Amino acid sequence: MLGNLGELERAAMEVLWDHGSPMLVRDVVNALSSRDLAYTTVMTVLTRLAAKGFVQRQPDGRAWRYSPVAGRAEYVAQLMLDALSLTGDREAALTHFARQVSTPEAEALSQALAEKPDQP
Amino acid sequence: MSAALHLLVTLAVCAAAAPLLVRARWVWRAPGTGIAVWQMLALTWVLSLAGLLIALGLDPYDAPIARGLARWAAHAGSTVASDHLVLGGLALLVACTAALVSSWYAVVRVRRRHRDLLTLVARKDAAAPGALVVDHPQAVAYCLPGRPSSIVLSTGALHSLSAVELQAVLAHERSHARERHDLVLLPFVALRVLAPRIADAVALLVEMRADDRACREHGAEALVAAISRFSTRPPAGALGMADAAISARLQRIATASTAPSWLRWSALVSGLVLVSTPLSFLVC
Numbered sequence: 001m002l003g004n005l006g007e008l009e010r011a012a013m014e015v016l017w018d019h020g021s022p023m024l025v026r027d028v029v030n031a032l033s034s035r036d037l038a039y040t041t042v043m044t045v046l047t048r049l050a051a052k053g054f055v056q057r058q059p060d061g062r063a064w065r066y067s068p069v070a071g072r073a074e075y076v077a078q079l080m081l082d083a084l085s086l087t088g089d090r091e092a093a094l095t096h097f098a099r100q101v102s103t104p105e106a107e108a109l110s111q112a113l114a115e116k117p118d119q120p
Numbered sequence: 121m122s123a124a125l126h127l128l129v130t131l132a133v134c135a136a137a138a139p140l141l142v143r144a145r146w147v148w149r150a151p152g153t154g155i156a157v158w159q160m161l162a163l164t165w166v167l168s169l170a171g172l173l174i175a176l177g178l179d180p181y182d183a184p185i186a187r188g189l190a191r192w193a194a195h196a197g198s199t200v201a202s203d204h205l206v207l208g209g210l211a212l213l214v215a216c217t218a219a220l221v222s223s224w225y226a227v228v229r230v231r232r233r234h235r236d237l238l239t240l241v242a243r244k245d246a247a248a249p250g251a252l253v254v255d256h257p258q259a260v261a262y263c264l265p266g267r268p269s270s271i272v273l274s275t276g277a278l279h280s281l282s283a284v285e286l287q288a289v290l291a292h293e294r295s296h297a298r299e300r301h302d303l304v305l306l307p308f309v310a311l312r313v314l315a316p317r318i319a320d321a322v323a324l325l326v327e328m329r330a331d332d333r334a335c336r337e338h339g340a341e342a343l344v345a346a347i348s349r350f351s352t353r354p355p356a357g358a359l360g361m362a363d364a365a366i367s368a369r370l371q372r373i374a375t376a377s378t379a380p381s382w383l384r385w386s387a388l389v390s391g392l393v394l395v396s397t398p399l400s401f402l403v404c
Contacts, residue, residue: 095296
């Protein structure tokens with residue numbers, strides 16, 4: 001499932017997370033220089049990430065600066081919440097090894113996410 | 121009128137069979153058969169109830185349901201048939217289909233978002249070949265069904281399992297993915313409000329079916345140990361259903377017996393007879 005494009009999305013995301021401030025496409029290309037990527041490839045990847053709601057962009061002159069919408073820990077928390085939620089759509093969305101009724105853990109995760117009100 | 125009578129009897133049989141099947145323990149020894157019987161029972165129930173309403177509504181035509189329905193549709197607003205009964209029957213069929221479609225749509229949306237998140241934060245790990253690993257101390261293991269399906273483990277799960285236990289967990293999840301247990305569960309989850317205990321019973325059978333596969337590949341001992349690792353939880357919180365389900369799974373792995381084939385076959389044949397009753401009236 002981590003195909004080529006997925007691998008690039010992940011790499012670009014890691015660059016943005018590590019950098020900490022909004023970046024130009026050029027900056028991301030430079031940070032990923034070891035992969036020898038074309039400028040347009042990186043731009044496509046960032047546009048895809050923006051469409052999925054993982055990065056936001058703001059104008060900077062004639063260019064755009066990209067930054068992550070949320071931190072890695074927050075996305076991990078969202079995954080875990082999906083995995084621990086046993087009601088509603090998620091029940092059929094994932095099949096569990098052992099159906100854990102772990103309300104304390106799920107609640108702790110919900111609270112951690114609720115503290116960030118700008119989350120979609 | 122004979123159609124209505126037949127369908128009424130079929131409904132009564134369904135109503136009597138469902139609670140028996142919820143309590144039945146032989147299905148635990150033949151989970152695949154149990155799942156098939158539940159599917160046939162659910163289909164019979166929906167078709168019979170819809171068929172009964174339609175048959176009663178069309179009674180004045182004194183014709184088989186399909187022909188009566190065609191005549192009813194031809195004279196829209198006729199005074200002969202009881203329109204509200206016919207419409208009620210049709211509405212039931214539409215509502216069930218709509219519930220399935222909307223449930224499926226919701227599931228697909230959750231999965232797409234989940235898959236996108238996994239792409240960003242999950243990694244492959246040599247310790248768990250074929251699975252994705254998410255860094256989190258809480259132990260979870262699950263399957264994200266679809267094409268392609270993914271098996272996901274948290275580092276919490278990875279660290280608490282021995283090598284052979286991990287293999288058993290992976291085999292269990294692969295079985296969910298291969299047999300598309302998510303599709304088996306979908307109708308029961310979609311109609312959960314109508315029959316929550318049936319949805320739970322089917323969910324348990326699905327787990328048992330996956331347990332059987334893991335047991336065959338890696339042995340009962342590894343599977344029991346793995347399940348126990350996931351179920352040791354602090355006493356706080358609502359440990360009801362899941363706990364009962366886990367002890368049921370552990371208990372049946374320990375006894376390791378299969379239901380005799382005559383029992384499985386007679387259950388399947390009864391289910392087929394049951395489901396063919398409404399089908400024969402609706403189609404012919």
